[in-house]
């Protein structure tokens with residue numbers, strides 16, 4: 001577990017490193033990629049060993065028999081989240097963007113509205129719009145260092161065409177851990193407007209010390225008949241390339257609809273993903289995650305303090321995720337100028353806030369899941385790029 005180790009990722013078909021020049025004009029020669037949400041760390045040895053066993057065996061045929069995999073998920077959810085999952089309720093998808101698309105197909109019709117709390121993970125809106133459904137953005141507002149939901153305003157916004165709501169819990173961007181009360185508010189809102197409630201909890205393991213994530217079925221068991229849970233090991237263990245996620249549905253009617261869409265698209269499990277996750281959801285994997293979170297917590301503090309030292313810039317401390325959400329609004333800078341300074345002067349590729357929807361315009365999202373030396377370097381570069389504001 002040496003998270004300080006610098007591992008060369010350039011030229012390895014890494015989206016984060018090898019596409020940064022195309023997307024942001026930042027050369028991987030001396031640029032720092034702080035965008036795509038994957039980590040510059042190897043997964044725990046137990047995962048590497050599972051893959052090595054597959055390579056040693058050397059035959060890569062169709063996968064059959066996922067009982068061990070589903071039991072590993074059951075164990076993890078029970079041990080890490082206090083949530084009892086029935087293995088029969090688990091669908092294995094090709095990741096959670098795939099899971100989102102399948103939910104859109106299964107639970108909505110073209111022209112229906114899908115509610116999002118904005119700003120939020122950008123792929124949701126892309127998937128919804130590509131399927132010919134409408135994105136209904138309910139804006140989050142900031143109050144006392146917290147993103148807050150205004151349900152009275154959202155109630156007034158509903159047209160009756162909305163069929164589904166996607167919650168991101170913990171929230172991305174911003175890394176907020178929703179309280180059980182806030183989660184119950186979301187559940188009641190979904191009930192009031194008869195919405196299927198999809199809870200994307202992909203970041204649920206990466207919660208900073210002092211905060212506690214509550215899974216939606218524990219916060220609001222009364223909405224289990226409209227709840228679709230999405231979980232994955234991909235962010236937790238840095239295995240997103242294995243494209244394996246889980247959609248967990250307790251309600252038999254929703255399960256039937258989801259199964260029908262999955263079968264219609266011929267989606268079946270990826271044996272590499274299943275092997276890695278089965279190994280990861282173990283005591284060894286859990287110890288690695290504990291160490292990882294401690295490391296990330298230190299990285300995010302360095303980045304947050306570094307951003308906050310820039311006049312006009314501020315940041316709400318991350319409670320979860322490794323994605324620091326910097327607010328540059330009070331620098332008074334136009335968005336183009338902000339991006340020019342970060343990309344051309346600091347040579348950092350960070351996600352543009354506006355891609356997350358309404359309210360994200362003058363924000364930048366920085367991925368700090370990288371060896372600490374790079375985070376320190378990023379802070380120095382950012383402070384130099386804005387030094388005229390001192």
Ligand SMILES: Cc1ncc(COP(=O)(O)O)c(C=O)c1O
Nearest residue numbers: 037095096097121172202240245
């Ligand atoms: C909230 C959320 N959901 C889903 C994903 C991506 O999921 P996958 O790689 O399983 O498609 C991300 C990646 O950053 C995310 O932040």
